[in-house]
Amino acid sequence: MEKIATREAYGKYLVELGKKNPKIVVFDGDLSGATKTSYFRAEFPDRHFNAGIAEADLMGMAAGISTTGLIPFASTFAIFGAGRAFEIIRNSICYSNLNVNICCTHAGLSVGEDGGSHQSIEDIALMRVLPNMHVFVPADAVETRKMIDAALNIDGPCYIRLCRLATNVVLPEDYEFVPGKAVELKKGSDVTIMAIGLMVERALEAAETLEKEGISARVLNMGSIKPIDKAAIEAAAKETGAIVTAEEHSVIGGLAGAVCETLAETTACPVEKVGVNDVFGQSGKALEVLEHYGLTAEHIAEAAKKAISRK
């Protein structure tokens, strides 16, 4: 099976959308080749605006242009978009509920060699805390396209978190994405693994391993981080009694945070968090870095057993 990065799927799909809708414009910050908005620029040079190395201005311009009837997609690396331009996104985009589609790439540890300064492990937390914002994390190329479709249907700000690393396609082409809905990828009754992004593939792998050991694991794709599927979380707690969250993000404030916040107001349930444990990342080949920080199927399976033992 051919691997494809979610940033690549984004770049290609943007061209298709651009052909259908002349109101779509794109903003980038001197990273078009990396974010893959270069494909859109090649096709529609006059609808691609390079802000230069100026992420605050990039988001500000996207906010402004969205009030003129155009539909901006704003792209840079997650660390500079969600990070550097955070307060612009808050006050100029979310406060006014503007229709800006922020599609940041190079999120998470799988950035690899560029190292800790470039590996955004806090962008979900930053974006999730903003009123009016929608936060989607695609598991693969298929879901990337579905989430972009969903974002186009939402008249308000959306943050879509994309990755540099080429990964397997794990979802079928007829996969349906509905904001606010978790998607059950595997049925199970002993434990629920909730995953996002490239951890979805690892969650499915872990569930298979557990199955062989006689443990029935449910797998939920939680790609819609905000709004989040409270009913699915509550059902998982009630029906399986143990939960594992798996994300390429800090265990603080991201998927784990969102799940635990929901559980706190519904059903008590042991939760084991697989993610980055409140430390910065480091340079290395993407898969080696993921391994180093325990973002693997093996660790998810271990966490599942631990969660079950805490029932």
Next chain:
Amino acid sequence: MEDLKAIAKEIRRDIVKSIGKAASGHPGGSLSAVEILTLLYYEKMNVDPKNPKMEDRDRFVLSKGHAAPALYATLASKGYFPKEELDHLRQVGAMLQGHPSMHTPGVDMATGSLGQGFSTAVGMALGAKHQGAKWHTYVLLGDGEIEEGIVWEAAMAASNYGLSNLTAFVDNNNLQIDGAVSDVMNPYPIDEKFKAFGWNVIDVADGNDFDQLRAALTLAEACTDKPSVLVCKTVKGKGVSFMENEVGWHGKGPNPEQVEQALKDLA
């Protein structure tokens, strides 16, 4: 003089080798800055590689942090750490991160997010001035990097506080990632902008030439009431024929054959 050229060549070779080995990194902007780094570390700065935290040392901030391989090769050549570390650039568990971090002896500030290093350098110079310390702060910026708003906020602050103990270099290689700086987001005229922000500005026609850099630094030192900036025309990828002025060599590692070719150019 001959000596500095030989050192610069060795630093260039180490840059190419380390990025080649990592199969990832930023050769173009590392190679354009070699003379600036060599002159600073070998002639200008009061530093002690055996005592990297020496209190009254001059400070250097690589604000264009992606040129880390150039800084690392320079620090290794000065003896801050063994040269073998260069072979492990960008590897899990290794000391040398893709962008400078404080884990590396000789690194005065972690950088990589463009623009921020300049601001921290202004803070260092302010700290020295406030405490009556005599050491100097040097900072190196990219010509794409100066598109960041924080650069101009910091530039305003440096002249506001009269930080003549601060010297900035702009590595004006005319390229960023998406193309020529003049095409992507035109920063020109760079010298007039800094002048308008209250800086002592010195244009360096060839920033890969030691004599010109040295003469410009002498002019900078003569100015005692403003921060100084040297706007240095340089060649991105300098010294490696197939990398020179090629935007595509901003951020990718050469393969083994290309490393070999590059080392021939730098023989």
